Amino acid sequence: MKTFDIQRMAFDKVPPDFLWEVATRSFYTFILVFLFLKLTGRRGVRQMSLFEVLIILTLGSAAGDVAFYDDVPMIPVLVVFITLAVLYRLVIWLMTHSERMENFFEGKPVVVVEEGELAWDKLNAENLTEFEFFMEMRGCGVEHLGQVRLAILETNGQISVYYYPDDGVRPGLPILPEYCNERFRVVPEDGHYACIRCSEVVILRAGTKESCPRCANHVWVKASIAKRVT
Template structure:
C-alpha cells in the first residue's frame, strides 16, 4: 500500500461517481429519519423519552451504514424503519394500558428539591451531580434554593420548577458559581449556613468548623434569603 495516496485517502476503492450515489443514499436515509420523527410527533431530543431516543439511535445506525457503504443494500433499511415504526406504535399502546411498563421504559419523575432543600438521596439515584443540577436551575433563573417549593426532574430530562411566593421564600443555598460566592471551612460569624454540597441549613457559631451532618462536606456558604427578580 502506498502511503499518502490521495485517491485511496479520498475514495478508497470506489470510483468518483460513487459520490453521487452517496448523495442519493443520504437523501434516502434523511427522508426515513424525518418520517419517523413526524410519526413520533417530537420536536427535539430533550422532549424524547429514553425509549424514543433508543429507537432514533437504532434507526440512525442503520441509516448511517446505508448512506456511506456501497455494499449495504437500501431495502433492508426500509424494513428496519417499518419495524421500528410498528414497534413504537405497539409500545406506546402497551404503555397506555400498563403503568408498570411505562415506568420501566420511561422512568418516573424524580423530586430533586423539596421545600427549599435538595432531596439528596434522590439526586444521587438520578445519576446527576449537584453541580449539573445547579446549572439547570440557574438557567431557570434560580439564585438560591429557598426560592423553590419543588423541582422535579421529568422523564424526558427537563426540570419543572415550582416557586414560593416572595413572602414565603426560605433561607437557602446560593447556587451561583463558586467564583460568585464565598465559601468557608471555618465560619467567620454566627449565622445560618448552607452546606454547599447537599444544601442542608444549620446555625453555626463564629469560628466553628464542622463537617455537614448530612453529607460530611466541610465547606459552607451563608444561607441566602434573596427573592426572585421577575
C-alpha cells in the same frame, strides 16, 4: 501502503461515479427518516425520552450505513424502518395501557429539591452531579435553593421548578459558581449557613467549627435570602 494518498483518502476503492449513488442513497434515507418521524408524531429533540432516543439512534445507524456503504442494500433498511415504526407504536400502546410498562420504558419523575433542600442522594442515583443540576437551575433563574419549593427531574431530563412567593423565600444554599461564594470551615460570624454538599441550613455561632447534622460535611457557605428577580 502509501501514506497521505489523496486517492485512497478521498475514494478508497470506490469509483468517483459512486458519489451520485451516495447522493441518491442519502435522499432515500432522508425520506425514510422524515416519514418515520411524521408517522410517529415526534416531538422536539429536548423532549425525547430514553426509549425515543434509542429509536432515533437505531434509525441513524441504519440510515448512515446505507447512505455511503456500497455493499449495504436499500430494501433491508426499509424493513428496519418499518419494524422500528411498528415497535414504536406497540410500545406506546403498552405504555398507555400499563403504568408498570410506562415506568419501565420512560422511568419516573424524581423530586430533587423539596422545601428548599437538595435531595442529593436521589440526584446521585440519577447520575446527575450537583454541578450539572445547579447549572440547570441557574438557567431557570434560581440564585439559591431557598427560592425553590419543589424541583422535579422529569423523565426527559428537564427540570420543573416551583417557586416560593417572595414573602415565603427562606435562607438557602447559593448555587452560583464556587468563586462567587466564600466557603468556611470556621464560621466567621453568627447567622444562617448552608452545607455545600446537602444544602442543609443551620444557625451557627461565630468561631464555631461544626459538621453538618445531615451529611457530616465540614464546609459551609453563608445562606442567601435573596428574592427572585423575574
